[in-house]
Amino acid sequence: MTNMFDLSGKVAIVTGGNGGIGLGIALGLAEAGAHVVVTGRNTAKNEAAVAEIAAAGGSASAKVCDIRDKEACDSLIEDTVAAHGRVDILVNNSGINYRKLPQDFSLEEWHDVIDTNLTAPFVLCQGVYPHFMRQGGGKIINIGSIASFMGSPVGVAYGPSKGGILQLTRALAVAWAKDNIQVNCILPGWIDTPLSQSAREQIPGLEDAVIGRTPAGRWGEPADFAGAAIYLASAASDFVNGAQLLIDGAYSCKA
Numbered sequence: 001m002t003n004m005f006d007l008s009g010k011v012a013i014v015t016g017g018n019g020g021i022g023l024g025i026a027l028g029l030a031e032a033g034a035h036v037v038v039t040g041r042n043t044a045k046n047e048a049a050v051a052e053i054a055a056a057g058g059s060a061s062a063k064v065c066d067i068r069d070k071e072a073c074d075s076l077i078e079d080t081v082a083a084h085g086r087v088d089i090l091v092n093n094s095g096i097n098y099r100k101l102p103q104d105f106s107l108e109e110w111h112d113v114i115d116t117n118l119t120a121p122f123v124l125c126q127g128v129y130p131h132f133m134r135q136g137g138g139k140i141i142n143i144g145s146i147a148s149f150m151g152s153p154v155g156v157a158y159g160p161s162k163g164g165i166l167q168l169t170r171a172l173a174v175a176w177a178k179d180n181i182q183v184n185c186i187l188p189g190w191i192d193t194p195l196s197q198s199a200r201e202q203i204p205g206l207e208d209a210v211i212g213r214t215p216a217g218r219w220g221e222p223a224d225f226a227g228a229a230i231y232l233a234s235a236a237s238d239f240v241n242g243a244q245l246l247i248d249g250a251y252s253c254k255a
Contacts, residue, residue, distance in 0.1 A: 001065040003235075004234060004235050005230050005231065005234045005235075005236055006032065006235075007029060007032040007033040007034035007089075007227055007230065007233060007234060008034075009033070009090070010031075010033065010034040010035070010040065010233070011035050011037065011057045011080065011082055011084045011085075011086050011087050011088050012026075012029045012034045012035070012036050012037065012077065012087075012088065012089035012090070012091065012233065013036075013039060013087060013089070013091065013124075013128075014026045014029070014036055014037070014038055014039065014076055014091040015039045015065070015067055015091055015092055015093050015094040015120075015121075015124070016039070016040055016093040016094035016095065017036065017037075017038035017039060017040065017051055017091070017093065018038050018039075018042060018045040018046045018048070018049040018062070019040075019045055019050060019061075019063045019145070019193070019194060020094040020191070020193030020194060020195060020222055021093060021143065021188060021191055021193060021222050021225050022038075022040075022091070022094070022143075022222075023049050023222055023231075023238060024054070024221070024223050024224070024225045024226055025091055025093060025141075025222075025223025025225050025226065025229040026038055026049065026091075027052070027058065027061065027223070027226060028057060028225065028226025028227065028229050028230050029089065029224075029226075029229055029230065029233060030053045030056070030057075030058025031056065031058055031226070031230075032230045032233075032234065033056070033235070034060075034089065034152070035059040035060065035061070035084060036053060036058065036059070036060040037060070037061055037063055037076075037080050037084075038050055038053075038060055038061070038063070038064075039062070039063050039064070039065040039067070039073055039076060039094075040064070040065070040084070040094070041064065041065070041066050041240050042207075044063075046062035046063070046064060047062055049062065050062045052167055053166065055086070055203045058234065061083070062075055063079060064082070066237065067116065067120035067123075068112075068116055068119075068120055069095055070123050071077070073120065073123045073124050073127055074127055076124075076127075077124070077127040077128055077131070081082065084188065086135055087128055087131050087132075087133065087138070088132075088135065088138055088139065088233075089139045089140075089141070089233045090123035090124060090125065090138070090139070090140045090141070090245065091140075091141045091143070091233075092120075092124060092125070092141070092142045092143060092165070093102055093143045094116060094117075094120065094142070095117045095143065095145075095158075095161075095162075095195075096112065096115060096116050096117065097113065097155070097157075097158040097162050097195065098112075098113065098157065098158075099154040099155075099199065099202050099203070100154060100156070101153060101154060102153075102156040102158075103215035105156050105157065109249045110157045111155065111187050112116055112174060113143040113157035113158055113161050114157060114160070114161050114164075117158070117160075117161035117162065117164075117165065118161045118164040118165060118168065118217050121142055121165060121168065122168060122191065125140055125168075125172055129176070131179075132176075132179065132181050132232070133179055136180060137179065137180030137181055137182075138180075138181050138182075138183065139181075139182050139232065139233045139234075139237075140169075140172065140182070140183040140184070141184055141185075141186060141229060141232050141233060142166075142168065142169045142183070142184070142185045142186070143165070143185070143186050143188065143222075144162045144163075144165045144169070144185045144186065144187045144188075144244065145158070145162040145187055145188055145249055146168050146187055146188070146189045146246070146251065146252045147159045147162045147163075148162040148163045148165065148166040148185075148187055148244075149163065149187075149252075150252060154203075158239075160173075163186070165185060165187055167186075167236040167242060169184060169185040169242060169244070170242045173241040173242030174242065177241050177242075180192075180238075182232070182237060182238065182240060182241045183241065183242065183243070184232045184237070184240060184241065184242065184243045184244070184245065185243070185244045186228055186229070186232070186244075186247060187244055187245065187246045187247065187248070188220065188225070188227065188247050188248065189214070189220060189224065189246070189247065189248020189249060189251040189252065190210040190214065190217040190219055190248070190251060191219060191220040191224070192220065192221055192222075193222065196219070200204060210251070213251055213254055214248070214249040214250065214251045214254075215249060215250040215251075215253070215254060216249030216250060217249075218249065220247060220248065220249060224247055225247060228245055230246060231248070
């Protein structure tokens with residue numbers, strides 16, 4: 001059974017893999033044997049993530065990439081294949097948010113969120129497709145959110161971007177299943193990351209509200225995503241396609 005989860009010889013790209021959920025996923029994939037290419041716009045954070053993965057016994061490298069730039073996305077994929085001979089796993093994790101009421105949102109902020117959270121993952125999925133076809137298959141893990149289906153007054157662009165990620169996942173799964181490409185979506189709840197830490201600073205009472213609603217009685221941690229990512233990246237999930245996996249401590253189940 002353990003062989004089903006073995007990622008030895010596989011190469012994974014994790015966008016935003018230099019912190020938060022992305023780093024938790026990168027550590028998990030590396031522990032399972034994959035070489036992980038960590039991407040992000042911050043060189044120092046990228047290098048620190050690679051060092052952390054190496055210290056845990058994993059293999060990783062870093063690539064600075066602004067995923068809002070199609071040419072940068074194309075270079076990320078081509079450079080990965082040039083350096084490692086292949087790409088087997090794509091994790092679309094990078095995401096941003098502006099917590100503002102709808103009437104205060106600028107069009108520039110709208111485009112920034114949609115371009116980062118939805119358009120860039122589509123571009124990257126298109127980019128890995130020919131390599132997956134050449135190799136006989138591949139795995140894509142998109143990171144959505146409970147905001148993919150729950151509303152927030154300060155999520156006017158974030159919610160639609162994450163709802164779009166869920167629908168993108170389903171569309172690609174249906175289109176590419178015949179090519180042995182599995183595309184699935186992880187939906188995080190409230191996770192203790194720098195993004196959520198800023199939310200706690202901006203939204204009074206959020207800390208107690210999250211704990212009070214979450215049946216698990218705690219915030220999630222980046223490490224909570226390692227096992228799910230290994231499963232969705234491995235042969236264990238070869239007939240799992242277009243699925244959505246909630247990781248929220250049952251937050252969204254509670255009435």
